[in-house]
Amino acid sequence: MSHRPDVELRLPAESAYVAVLRMTTAGLAARLDFTLDDIEDLRMAVGEACALVLDSAEPGGDLHAAFDLSDGTIRVSVSADSRGGSEPDMDSFGWQVLTALTSEVETSREGQLRWVSFTVRSSIAV
Amino acid sequence: MPLPGASPDRRRTPSESRQATRELSHALFTELAAPTTSATRRVSCREDLVRLHLPLVDHCARRFMNRGEPLEDLVQVGTIGLIKSVDRFDTGRGVEFSTYATPTIIGEIKRYFRDKGWAIRVPRRLQELRMSIASVTGEMSQDLGRSPTPREIAEKLGVTVEDVMDGIESANAYSTLSLDAGETNEEGTGNSILDQLGVDDEGLAHVEIRESIKPLIEALPAREKRILLLRFFRGMTQSQIAEEIGVSQMHVSRLLNRTLEQLRSSLREVS
Numbered sequence: 001m002s003h004r005p006d007v008e009l010r011l012p013a014e015s016a017y018v019a020v021l022r023m024t025t026a027g028l029a030a031r032l033d034f035t036l037d038d039i040e041d042l043r044m045a046v047g048e049a050c051a052l053v054l055d056s057a058e059p060g061g062d063l064h065a066a067f068d069l070s071d072g073t074i075r076v077s078v079s080a081d082s083r084g085g086s087e088p089d090m091d092s093f094g095w096q097v098l099t100a101l102t103s104e105v106e107t108s109r110e111g112q113l114r115w116v117s118f119t120v121r122s123s124i125a126v
Numbered sequence: 127m128p129l130p131g132a133s134p135d136r137r138r139t140p141s142e143s144r145q146a147t148r149e150l151s152h153a154l155f156t157e158l159a160a161p162t163t164s165a166t167r168r169v170s171c172r173e174d175l176v177r178l179h180l181p182l183v184d185h186c187a188r189r190f191m192n193r194g195e196p197l198e199d200l201v202q203v204g205t206i207g208l209i210k211s212v213d214r215f216d217t218g219r220g221v222e223f224s225t226y227a228t229p230t231i232i233g234e235i236k237r238y239f240r241d242k243g244w245a246i247r248v249p250r251r252l253q254e255l256r257m258s259i260a261s262v263t264g265e266m267s268q269d270l271g272r273s274p275t276p277r278e279i280a281e282k283l284g285v286t287v288e289d290v291m292d293g294i295e296s297a298n299a300y301s302t303l304s305l306d307a308g309e310t311n312e313e314g315t316g317n318s319i320l321d322q323l324g325v326d327d328e329g330l331a332h333v334e335i336r337e338s339i340k341p342l343i344e345a346l347p348a349r350e351k352r353i354l355l356l357r358f359f360r361g362m363t364q365s366q367i368a369e370e371i372g373v374s375q376m377h378v379s380r381l382l383n384r385t386l387e388q389l390r391s392s393l394r395e396v397s
Contacts, residue, residue: 030276037273037363100358
């Protein structure tokens with residue numbers, strides 16, 4: 001399996017653009033035949049993941065989203081350049097929501113880049 | 127203008143009270159129509175008539191409760207219908223004013239739902255699509271035992287998957303029932319949805335909530351709190367929650383997203 005994401009999106013690192021990302025994610029999930037409940041979970045998860053990375057994002061920077069699409073599965077990574085070196089707070093409400101909604105939630109920093117990724121599976125995937 | 131010898135409201139039976147309203151209404155309309163009545167007096171007759179019939183507006187507005195708009199807003203637009211009715215009413219027609227005014231008031235409220243219930247002006251086509259999606263989603267969830275996919279909905283409605291996604295997206299533009307728009311019953315105390323929910327839920331009593339977010343969750347209105355707990359601590363899907371509390375999945379979606387948004391900003395303020 002290649003690690004090349006199927007869809008990439010670069011947006012200004014501002015919360016106003018999160019809605020665009022949520023919408024895009026919903027569109028991709030619809031293409032993969034996710035149920036409405038799955039899609040809702042995805043949208044919420046994207047919102048929370050973005051909130052986590054934007055929390056410490058460099059003003060004027062980019063918010064980067066990558067989607068790995070396969071049958072019945074979508075893996076989303078969102079990242080942004082961050083100020084300061086704090087790790088996403090795993091006790092935070094956002095993190096709890098994210099882990100409740102999705103699986104394989106990961107977060108890390110690569111240099112300045114702070115990213116959060118997670119996987120959502122269609123509930124009717126074979 | 128109190129009628130001579132009229133007993134205070136609380137001592138009247140409802141039918142006596144209705145009778146008194148009818149008589150007062152009739153007297154005011156007669157005075158309003160009389161050519162000898164002064165302009166100043168006419169203005170005050172009109173005001174008295176509107177005030178007298180406000181309970182009718184309230185009654186009409188309540189029929190539209192729990193449909194996503196705060197009751198006060200519905201009363202407000204219904205009152206416009208009432209004012210129009212007072213201005214157009216012709217005593218010579220021989221019908222009761224309430225009979226004449228009710229359709230106008232209800233028409234005004236319906237128009238409000240059609241045109242003003244949207245935070246963003248959404249084309250009629252999308253509004254209708256959204257309603258069709260909401261209704262087939264409920265049915266299909268029953269039949270399938272899970273929520274349908276956009277493609278399944280599209281096939282059922284004979285539209286494209288893109289149309290379905292547009293419709294779902296437009297649902298987010300529909301203004302949410304404001305979080306403080308609690309329902310009120312006759313006595314003016316909260317009831318309805320909240321009462322139906324039942325605040326004490328055995329399953330939820332055992333839920334462990336992190337200390338940090340506890341006060342924030344506690345501060346949420348009962349319905350939002352319950353939806354949040356059902357979703358995240360009980361693991362129920364939005365469709366299941368919708369079924370449990372008797373609203374549409376789209377409504378659950380809006381409430382949930384809004385609650386999360388609120389919690390996020392409260393948490394930001396705290397830290």
